[in-house]
Amino acid sequence: MELFLKIAAAAVLVLMLFYLWPTYKQWQEHGPKAQKGDWQAAILPLGAVVLFVIVLIMAVR
């Protein structure tokens, strides 16, 4: 049962890759490019998430 579920999950994930591929290509080729300061504005909250997760891990240790 478990092996069957593992194979099914892997198959569905591979299927998902096929569905994601055109979306990825479209964003890569036609998506808007970052302007000056855009990445800084994104890295700031993502960095905060990383720090927050580290605090949560320290809380359970």
Next chain:
Amino acid sequence: MANPGFTVAQATQSAISTNKVLKNTYMLLAATLGFSALTAMLSLALAAPPWTYMASVIVAMLLGIFVLPRTANSSAGIGVLFLITGLLGFGLGAILSLYLALPHGPQTVGLAFGGTAAIFLGLSGYALTSKRDFSFMGGFIFAGMMVVIFAVVANIFLQMPALSLAISSAIILLMSGFILFDTSRIARGEETNYIMATYGIYLSIFNIFISLLQLLGILGDD
């Protein structure tokens, strides 16, 4: 010469419709999260076996790939969305019962829940108040998703704890990026279908919760 009155009316109309999509998305998100909590409690009460999680995720993914995009423009889409989120909640219940059986399990589950809520509220608030366009992250996020899916497929069979940790960490970062990306797209009127918008944000929240639970479970005292 352009009619300024017409331009102002057009802009107002566009802002109203954007606000409507945002309001509908958050209302539907609250309803689907509540429904998932109900089905998770049902799963806990029925003591669903652990394989229920994988089975629920497989069916939910298939519904998300094949059925939801075809029904998202009709009221049937709402029913499909509730079916998907209900299934994911039911599967989550089976995982939660494993964690709750650990000595510090309830604390870990509580922290993962609170942490997920804080990450979602913080990132959504940031995306909405900064009014920045995060759609430049699209290519990067989808590339990251594909790499993570490859790693997940490999780890289904390899079962390496270190790879599990790396995958969970990457998923938290990617889904955080998705929250910024999706929220800014809704706020800027680029996403007009609130069913698909809700589905995207729901999946981000669900994945952050599961990954945080796994990280705290592996790195915690238990």
